[in-house]
Amino acid sequence: MRATVGLILLAVIGVGVGISLLAIPFGAPKTEIGDYYIENAREDTGATNVVTSVVVGYRAFDTLGEVTVLFVAALGLGAVLATAGGKRGRSGVEPASLILSAGNIFLFPLILLFGAYIFTHGHLTPGGGFQGGAVIASAFLLVYLSSPGKRINESGASLTESVSGLVFVAIGLLGLTHGTHYFLANFLPKGALNTLFSAGIIPVIYCAIGLKVGSELAGVVDNLMEETE
Amino acid sequence: MVSPVLLLAVPLGLALCVPLVGRVSRRAAGFVPVIASLFNLVVSIRLLPTVLEEPIVANLGGFPPPFGITLFAGPVGMLLSALIALAGLVVSLYALSYIKTGPTVRYHTLYMLLLVGATGVVLTGDVFNLFVFFEILCISSYALVAYVGDRAGIEASVKYLIQGALGSALLLIGIGLLYGLFGTLNMADIAARIDSVDSVPVFVAMALIVVGLGVEAAIFPLNAWLPDAHSSAPSSISAILSGIAIQVGLYAVVRMVFTVFGASSVLLFFVFLGLLTLLIGELCAFAQNNIKRMLAYSSIGQMGLIMFALAIATTGSVTGGLFQMVSHTLSKALLFLAVGYMVYRSGSLEISSLEGMGRRMPLTSFAFTIGVFSLVGLPPFIGFPSKLLIVRSALAEQGVLLQVLIGLVLLATVIEGAYFFRVIQTVYFKKEEGQEARQDAPPMALLSMFVFVAFIVVIGVYPNLITDVLESGASELLERANYIGSVLG
Amino acid sequence: MSFLHDYVYYIGAFGLVAIGLLIILVKRNLIKLIIGLSILDTGVNMFLISVGYIRRGTAPIFSRPGLEPDGMVDPVPQALVLTAIVIGVAILALALALAVRFYKTYGTLDLRKAKELRW
């Protein structure tokens, strides 16, 4: 019954979407907005990666919302798992072999550095706060796998989360009070193209996002691994 | 001039502060939502007169539309944001005494972010931005429904999440189609170009978006999650979900259908859908023994009524629909708050266990009764002028069809009255067995309930206080050309 | 061949969407449902990216001086998908946490077996 209804639904959606796709030919020249961004992004935001200039420049407000979504999910996950109460701790995990643990100590700082490289260069090369944050979180994931007893420093993580989020909001509000009087306006000097210290607020925001996403995702993994009896 | 973006930025910043405050004192964390909602209420009310003359269009980042994201603060946006702030303020006061156990700091943070999401949805003028704020609203509701962590809460939350996530995916496909067709995400820009494209793809995009948003708005075939979620959540959250979240979902549907798509041809379909939602909601509510489930089904019915009124699309009926939104927020939130403590004292959700509450909790029962009277539409409470307006404006339309439909609406109201008065009878007139000590809700909770009671009575007696706003809201929704003009200049 | 040339990405995207929807509609195991959601998300993201593609376009990054803005693909869908991916992960994480709690409460991952809330 349910499957039949589902299949009919699928068929209807499929036919509808198929017809509308005919109106959106694949690979056709882009839209005015895309053109505008590609033409003007370097001048408007100072970033050479146009995707970054859209994510943290033209549509920075979306990104603020997106960071909030992740924050909500991390909080919600904590709340859902915390209400079980009882003793906490991880059981049934044996310590990993020398290869994993020594390799991990060796790699941990390097992975963190790599994550930082990705989010500090978000306006120049592919990548940015989210990708860098995910890399940082995967470093923590490695730690959990190699030494199961290790816990993330929870108060440190939540401090990083809150403070980096506040930095984002504060930069937005500074744009409202300084210079242009627009929320999230790029009020810092834009610097020379293709150098690290350019693009005004973009690298600053991306650093905040990278730290926030990294600590949030690491916290998510940590919370999920927590065994509650 | 105060920018409407403060309505989002300040509560968001404060929400990020809650975990920090919570470290110093867990109790203090509960006051942050109060402060944020108060701020929003003051700013919204201050902006209302300005907005009535001319809507405020805020370009974020200083990029002109359609290149940046635009916030559009018109009468509807400001009315709803004031309503969200008011309900948020009152319910956060209530939560100070109601939410005692569990990870309270996380509760207050999530609660604030839910309000931020709702405010964002009503203020934004960008389709994708709407999606982002909608997700904030939805994800925080999923988490809050499961807050108590009992069997019912977990199950309700899981069902809600699966259906909601499915809805968001469809919504995103719809947005992708819109971008593919029009090459822009700004609502006004899309609205201005809507006729430049073949109507079939536009219709498919609209269908996907309406279905996606309709899950949250509890439109008839998409509302299976609602009774579970609203009845299993903590009562303060039920109040916000019933009073705010679903209405914000409905607002989003209305904004897309009226303003962006300008789809007058499908409105009759929505009239029927609204009526169907209304009848099914009220009939199911009639069959319930569980008081919170009854209220939840009644919310479905009310959403149907609001949709019915909005979809008739005359100035009078849209005004009535918006009025009913205000009335439903105040009454239903009040009912959930009152029921929260009644259930807490009786220890059961069964309606029969509320016997003798009239004597045990007189003030709470009084507030409950006011809420019921208002919801059913008795004078002199707010529900009366709003329902009257809907009925009058529907009757003013020519055509037998609408006359028949309005008859069905009245029938639904009768059903609503029947099951609500059964509860009132149980609360007051059933004889009770053992005399139990009188023990009312704590003062903070009573205060919050009576704030709602005051609003219900005052607006019920002087509906003219808000009709100006409602009427200009109606014209904002009905006249797309003005909307397009004020955004694109 | 030209059919493939025009539609292969759309087929991939909507194939994933269809399989994801199918998993959600047919399966009752909670974790399986969540896998379905993740496949569905990937499909939607792929659709958005293919909307922005331009034949023989280049990535919208001026990585070295002298690159011309002509023939770069549309950056907007890429920005949107970046947002959508993160939102998708957020939902998945919350859903999995709920699944873990669900299993602890009911001792099963089968949604049919949870009957707390039938009228």
Next chain:
Amino acid sequence: MTEKADRTGSRARDIVYLFLVLLITWLMLTSSLHWQEVTTGAFLSLVLALFLARSYARLGLPPLSLVRLWRLGVYFLVLFAEVVKANIDVAYRVLHPRLPINPGIVIITTELSQDVAKVLLANSITLTPGTFTLDIQGDKLLIHWINVRSEDTAEATRLIAGRFEKHLKAVFA
């Protein structure tokens, strides 16, 4: 000198050590000597080094020197050559109609003492197709070998690890 001052000294040495490792990595990542890149890299490396130097010191890495880096470079060249050779060998065996393989598990011993050196050896063995390190216990490595040519520990050690061990010893000496 008191013990405390000694410990401070060794801690400072650990920090500098990790700092240099990270800075070199950063310069390789950015492949630029622009002052902005270098200062940022130095700042990040310093912050990470301050936090992580203590656990990093447990690895027991030998002091940095140009000679060692040169030998490490030589080692990587040897590894690369071995990987290419082994790839050809395995490809030949897989494509050969009679499939001349003789899979099995052997134990080899290593004279390397530091954990990092052992891990490096184990990873090099894993990286070469045909051999795979399953575990390390003390100075013994458990190896899965696609074509066991000798069950004898000493002989197996010479065949599998001999090529790498010489260079690794030079690096870690």
Next chain:
Amino acid sequence: MIIIVSLLVLAMLTAAVAALIYRDLLSAVIASCLVSLLASILFFFLQAPDVAMAEASIGAALVTAIFVIAIRRTKRYEE
């Protein structure tokens, strides 16, 4: 080029179908990880390196890890 893309799409869809069929949840998760990886390669072909990076690091790596943790804490087989 178009042949390679078509094969990748085919592989991706096959992996998705495998995720639908497998009763072993762990295998299903690995299949869905494969879907993400192939999708991220296709994003590269579609000239979206930013998205490809995000999909590979978040969609393929982290999501799979979270799935595996959740499965370890619940049950491995669909009943």
